[in-house]
Amino acid sequence: MKLSNTPVTAHTFGDIPFSLKRDDLLHHQFSGNKARKLSAWLELEQPEITTLMSQGGVQSNSLYSMAALAKLKGWQLKFYVERIPTWLKNHPMGNYRGALELGAQIIETNDYDKVLEEHFREPRQTQSHTLVIPEGGHSEEAMSGVRRLAQEIIDWASQNVAQPVAVALPSGTGTTALYLHKFLKPAAIEVLTCPCVGGKQYLIEQFMALRESDFPHILELENKHHFAKLYEEDFRTWQQLCTDTGVEFDLLYDPMMWRCLSLWYPQNTDKHLLYVHQGGLLGNESMLPRYQRKFSSI
Template identity: 60%
Template sequence: MKLANSPVTQHVFDGIPFFLKRDDQLHGHFSGNKARKLMSLLAYDDPKITHLIGYGSPQANSLLSLAALASIKGWQLEFYVDRIPSWLKESPNGNYRGALDLGAKVIAMADICAESTHPADFIHKHRQDENHLLVPEGGRSPIAEEGVKTLADEILTWSRFHQEKPLAVALPAGTGTTALYLHKHLHRHGIEVLTCPCVGGESYLVSQFEELGETRHPTILTRDQKHHFGKLYEQDYRVWQSLLEQTHIEFDLLYDPMMWRCLQTWYPQNADKQLLYIHQGGILGNESMLPRYQRKYDLR
């Protein structure tokens, strides 16, 4: 099972030269940053554990990775969501379909609670005991640090042979866990970590960092226009399409376009730096995102 030592390739996008850390080429189910975040749980040995518990979106990248982890460990995954759209139930696709194929139970709160209840509240009340192992949404937990440190060590080893300018490592953020722990282990070596808030604004991302108890944070890039998570922006699609055409590599449609739009603004003032971008996987989610873009903007 390949969960480390992903290759690094070299590219140019819209005049920005960059290296690409191909964490999308790790294990197919443990794609990208989820492979790093969940790495320590592969060695987790507690015979009392029978269930792995998670929550989030029915198309979350973490859903598929948690389902794969549970399958390998012989645990049952219960993944709680607010709701499952009827069209997705009728025609499962993307991460949702992949998780079901691996035996996951995806449970909609609307089906088990008469009143509106957040999945995290239900889990803490009903599914937290010695038999149930909880992984917070997006893997935002100290359990992620061990695997992310492995990624940082790989970057350091690579940089010793390939760094010609000051190195900046870039990756988009959901909870920001990967970016935060990368910064923790790279800043002492003079390597800057850049990220951008894709789920909420800058203040939300900082609050996620602070909940993990770290006082030093990566550099946060933002755009002037507000960006709503999950909303379809034609410019995001155009950036994604251009990345595919210019690099011949498929990126994630939900997170990567926002990061690259920030980097397009950042690079002209930082052309003296060497950029290393982390491909965090997640491309199975494009299976559901692409039809939405094509329908909304009549794309072919």
């Protein structure tokens, strides 16, 4: 399976013209930045591996992507989470439902910190048949898949754009943004990102953990933005983005990035903006009802 060469389409969001790298179209189960980061493990040739071990949030895009990777490779996924709400166990939805349908074993543990310390602080193969991948693919192994994405962007820009190009994408651990910056900087292509999970300092710490010292341009909102909290402005931004483009975007990460870009663009109208679609649309199955309940008048 080739995870490459997704199309680039032209759109406008409000008064911002931009191109969209459609990485949501990579594969129906394995798409967006997670597919790019995990592609190195998809290509791994180690027939002795039977089990994939990872950890994270019970509704994270990472959970579903890991489950898809394991399914494609014929592995059993063991995914550790801190808690599975009772209502979710009774009514599975979103990434949790999708991962279960792909055969994932989702393990709720009261000793989550102990599990992290034993298995994930320094990811490794704990046994010859078990492969350990950090949360969200936050690993130097992610570099090869992101390098291919960067080359696709360089090739596209050289053939289609005369202006300076700025590439934008939101960040969790920031792995994709960091490695895109590493490979696009020599081509004079700027990378913009925003810290969705923590603040700017948290994101810089994640960058440094991957032993890099040159970082993409980090954009921030004027006020603190809490991960997974529902914001009316995020919902309005998402609605407008979907309406203006005719493309569905992720509700958890993309609205914050576009709010940041709305502040960035007026001083950068000379640049051609390329947005990298992050996939993650299955997560909308659980996020959208939350927004609809809280902001029913919108």
